[in-house]
Amino acid sequence: xxxxxxxxxxxxxxxxxxxxxxxxxxxxxxxxxxxxxxxxxxxxxxxxxxxxxxxxxxxxxxxxxxxxxxxxxxxxxxxxxxxxxxxxxxxxxxxxxxxxxxxxxxxxxxxxxxxxxxxxxxxxxxxxxxxxx
Numbered sequence: 001x002x003x004x005x006x007x008x009x010x011x012x013x014x015x016x017x018x019x020x021x022x023x024x025x026x027x028x029x030x031x032x033x034x035x036x037x038x039x040x041x042x043x044x045x046x047x048x049x050x051x052x053x054x055x056x057x058x059x060x061x062x063x064x065x066x067x068x069x070x071x072x073x074x075x076x077x078x079x080x081x082x083x084x085x086x087x088x089x090x091x092x093x094x095x096x097x098x099x100x101x102x103x104x105x106x107x108x109x110x111x112x113x114x115x116x117x118x119x120x121x122x123x124x125x126x127x128x129x130x131x132x133x
Contacts, residue, residue, distance in 0.1 A: 001125060004099040005043040006088045007033055007064070008081050009107050011052035020055060020107045030055055032110035034062040040114045042121055044099060049088040051075040067091070 009030055013019045020030040027035075037046045048059045048066040059066040068091070074083045085104055093099065101124055105112070 001101070002044040002097065002099045003042065003101045003103055003121065003124075004089070004092055005037050005046045005103045005105055006085055007037070007046065007048045007050075007105050007107060008084050008088075009048065009050040009052060009055050010070075010075055010079075010084075011050065011055075012077070014077055020050075020052070024110055028058065029110055030107040031058065031062070033105050033107045033112075034059065034064055036112060036114060036117070037105055038062055038064075040117050042114075042117055043103065045092070045096065046105075047088050047092055049084045067095075 007030070009020045011018075011020075016022070021028045023029075024032065034046070037043060046064050048056065048064050049070050050056060050066070051070040051072070053069060056066045056069065070084060071087070073079070074087055081104075085102070089099075089102055103117070103120070
């Protein structure tokens with residue numbers, strides 16, 4: 001089964017300035033998401049969608065796929081996250097491969113564990129609507 005992980009990380013936040021780059025346990029908030037996604041080895045690829053060039057640069061350290069700066073039209077305060085996810089998904093399927101599922105990993109949930117990710121994928125796989133690969 002091919003599962004794509006998409007990490008949405010918009011540069012500007014309404015409430016907390018630069019929230020994805022705030023330090024937590026000596027790492028930027030977004031790094032915790034990069035680390036758990038990579039260590040889990042559960043995803044075909046991990047794709048970052050962001051309008052923050054500094055986060056794109058940081059993603060290279062973790063070998064996260066970050067091929068573009070997110071377009072402005074889906075990066076403002078009024079752009080719902082799902083538009084960035086759809087944009088990333090469409091780009092991925094056009095440039096890489098078709099996937100069976102997408103996991104959105106929000107940088108603002110740094111305490112998720114690999115065990116939790118595995119349990120979520122198990123539930124996903126057991127869903128009758130999922131095609132078998």
